[in-house]
Amino acid sequence: MQKTVNILNKRARFDYEILERYDAGIVLAGSEIKSIRLGKASIAESFCEFQGHELFAINTNIEEYAYSRNFSHRPKSERKLLLNKKELKSLLKSVQNQGLTIIPLRLFTNEKGIAKLEIGLCRGKKNYDKRETMKERDTKRDLARIKKEYK
Numbered sequence: 643m644q645k646t647v648n649i650l651n652k653r654a655r656f657d658y659e660i661l662e663r664y665d666a667g668i669v670l671a672g673s674e675i676k677s678i679r680l681g682k683a684s685i686a687e688s689f690c691e692f693q694g695h696e697l698f699a700i701n702t703n704i705e706e707y708a709y710s711r712n713f714s715h716r717p718k719s720e721r722k723l724l725l726n727k728k729e730l731k732s733l734l735k736s737v738q739n740q741g742l743t744i745i746p747l748r749l750f751t752n753e754k755g756i757a758k759l760e761i762g763l764c765r766g767k768k769n770y771d772k773r774e775t776m777k778e779r780d781t782k783r784d785l786a787r788i789k790k791e792y793k
């Protein structure tokens with residue numbers, strides 16, 4: 643098993659403009675944390691949604707742990723996120739009033755081995771913003787190649 647896990651949602655940085663970031667705990671079963679520690683999880687298609695005054699991660703895919711027998715979990719189920727009441731209220735206000743979206747950016751384990759989900763309060767990008775991002779990425783790549791050639 644890996645000591646640290648760092649699963650990224652690369653698509654989120656391309657599709658959304660990230661305004662704020664929060665680290666949230668996740669309510670998991672035993673077989674789920676074992677699968678995460680093996681790196682068998684994906685947050686590429688996931689998003690966060692309020693149900694009442696609680697925040698849930700929807701479409702987070704955590705594969706079944708191969709060695710669990712009776713107590714395996716469902717791979718795509720809703721998982722409750724743990725945040726402070728103050729953070730939850732501010733997120734709820736911004737989602738309702740400003741029409742922003744909450745997207746998982748990174749699934750990681752901290753020093754103690756506890757799984758955390760970094761979520762971002764995001765605004766969707768328009769197509770011209772996405773083209774601008776691609777152009778910046780290409781110019782950075784070209785500059786890196788030129789620097790490498792002159793060394």
